[in-house]
Amino acid sequence: MKPKQAARLGLGILLALFFLWLIARQIDPAALAQAFAGTRGGWVAAGLALFCVGYACRIARWRVMLARDNPALRWIDCAGPLLASFAANNVLPFRAGDVLRAFAFNARLGTSAGTVLATLFVERLLDLLMVLVLLGAALAVFGLDASRFAGLGSAALIAVALAILVVLLFPRLFAPPARLAGRLAGRVSPALGARLAAEIERGLGTLQHLAGGGTMLRLVGWSLAAWLAEGTVFWMAALALPELIAPAAGWLALPVGTLATLIPSTPGYVGTFDYFTVRAMTALGNGQAAATAYAFLVHALLWLPPTVAGGCYFLASHTRLPREKLS
Numbered sequence: 001m002k003p004k005q006a007a008r009l010g011l012g013i014l015l016a017l018f019f020l021w022l023i024a025r026q027i028d029p030a031a032l033a034q035a036f037a038g039t040r041g042g043w044v045a046a047g048l049a050l051f052c053v054g055y056a057c058r059i060a061r062w063r064v065m066l067a068r069d070n071p072a073l074r075w076i077d078c079a080g081p082l083l084a085s086f087a088a089n090n091v092l093p094f095r096a097g098d099v100l101r102a103f104a105f106n107a108r109l110g111t112s113a114g115t116v117l118a119t120l121f122v123e124r125l126l127d128l129l130m131v132l133v134l135l136g137a138a139l140a141v142f143g144l145d146a147s148r149f150a151g152l153g154s155a156a157l158i159a160v161a162l163a164i165l166v167v168l169l170f171p172r173l174f175a176p177p178a179r180l181a182g183r184l185a186g187r188v189s190p191a192l193g194a195r196l197a198a199e200i201e202r203g204l205g206t207l208q209h210l211a212g213g214g215t216m217l218r219l220v221g222w223s224l225a226a227w228l229a230e231g232t233v234f235w236m237a238a239l240a241l242p243e244l245i246a247p248a249a250g251w252l253a254l255p256v257g258t259l260a261t262l263i264p265s266t267p268g269y270v271g272t273f274d275y276f277t278v279r280a281m282t283a284l285g286n287g288q289a290a291a292t293a294y295a296f297l298v299h300a301l302l303w304l305p306p307t308v309a310g311g312c313y314f315l316a317s318h319t320r321l322p323r324e325k326l327s
Contacts, residue, residue: 005093005094008093008094008264009093009094011264012093012264012265012266013266015263015264015265015271015272016265016266016270016271016272017271018271019265019271019272019274019275020270020271020274020275022275023271023274023275023278023292023295026288026292027288027289027292028289031287031288031289032289032292032293034243034289035241035243035287035289035290035292035293035294036241036293036297038241038242038243039240039241039297040239040240040241040242041240042240043236043237043239043240044236044237044240044297044301046236047232047233047236047237047240047301048301048305050229050230050232050233050236051229051230051233051301051302051305052305053229054225054226054227054229054230054233055082055083055226055305055306056075057222057223057225057226057229058082058222058226059075059078059079059082060075060222061123061126061219061222061223061226062078062082062119062123063075063077063078064215064218064219064222065118065119065122065123065206065210065219066078066109066111066115066116066119068115068205068206068209069109069110069111069112069115069202069206070109070110070111072110073109073110073111077108077109078109080105080310080313080317081100081101081104081105081108081109081313082101082310083306083309083310083313084097084100084101084105084310084311084313084314084317084319085097085098085100085101085310086306086307086310087306087307087308087309087310087311087313087314088100088310088314089267090267090268090303090306090307090310091267091268091307091311092267093266093267098120100319101116101120102116102117102120103116104319104320105319112199112202113199114198114199114200114201114202114203114206115202115203115206117199117203118202118203118204118206118207118210119206119210121207122168122207122210122219125164125167125168126168126219126220126223127223127227128164129161129164129165129168129223130223130224130226130227131227131254131255131258131259132157132160132161132164132255133161134227134231134251134254134255135157135252135255135256135259136157136158136161138251138252138254138255139252141251142249142252142283142284144252144283168210168211168216169211169216170211171204171207171208171210171211172208174204174207175204178200178203178204179197179200181196181200182196182197182200183197185197227254230254230302231250231251231254233298233301233302234250234251234253234254234298235247235248235250235251236250237250237294237297237298237301238250238253238281238294238298240297241290241293241294241297243287243289243290243293244281244286244287244290244291244294245285245286245287245290246281246284246285246286248284249280249281249283249284249285249286250281250294250298252280252281252283252284253277253280253281253294253295253298256276256277256279256280257273257274257276257277257280257295257298258273259276260272260273260275260276260277261273268303273295273299274292274295274296274299275295277291277294277295277298277299278291278292278294278295281294281295
């Protein structure tokens with residue numbers, strides 16, 4: 001592990017421990033156990049079902065992105081690699097799952113690393129856009145100030161959302177700097193430069209294709225469906241805990257907790273996700289112990305299924321993580 005990577009990992013662990021300490025100092029263990037005691041299994045099961053629906057939408061979205069390279073690609077062909085990448089991100093540092101998805105499955109998917117990296121870029125932007133939209137909607141419905149949770153005012157959130165739309169719809173803006181990077185790499189190593197230039201062109205072609213009106217509308221539709229399903233998971237997890245007096249706060253916890261994952265942390269976002277999810281739940285009048293029990297419950301619902309399913313696929317397919325790409 002390089003010193004820079006070690007420093008990043010150390011910072012993430014320290015921040016995770018700090019946020020867990022902030023949670024623990026406000027919690028009575030007996031009250032936390034009491035909040036878990038009455039958990040309604042039916043709502044948890046319903047949340048798991050909606051979680052699967054959300055991931056099915058994510059897989060369908062990724063298939064649309066890859067269809068330009070391989071029109072014959074099926075939903076089931078994309079499911080395993082996507083789940084394996086999420087599983088790796090949940091247990092390994094340095095976004096190892098993204099590396100896995102970009103370089104380990106190309107032969108099976110009939111695509112290239114450049115294309116997959118472009119789809120990851122678009123996927124992240126679409127997800128961030130949906131989270132900002134849901135945050136704005138939740139703040140408007142509950143009458144809360146955006147700066148209380150996002151550190152930004154409403155105007156800044158709108159500006160960020162518009163900037164994301166510009167990037168998604170006008171990817172040609174990235175062509176000159178991307179091609180310049182390829183030429184600079186070619187000066188160091190002509191062979192590497194040639195390979196990188198080819199991947200850059202494939203990636204730019206994918207971005208331009210995805211920016212097309214019809215394709216982008218489909219991607220936005222699948223993204224919205226995925227995030228609405230995940231929002232329902234948050235809501236159902238809240239309904240599963242009788243001590244929560246305002247279960248609708250789960251719709252605020254979704255964007256707030258998700259944005260908190262941008263803070264450096266451990267794999268699986270331990271501490272950061274939980275602390276800000278608790279803050280969102282208590283903002284609408286829920287008790288501290290019940291809100292903490294909720295944060296741990298919804299975190300488990302989000303972490304466990306893709307980690308188990310993706311890990312099983314990873315092991316069954318005898319896939320190897322391309323370690324050289326992590327350096």
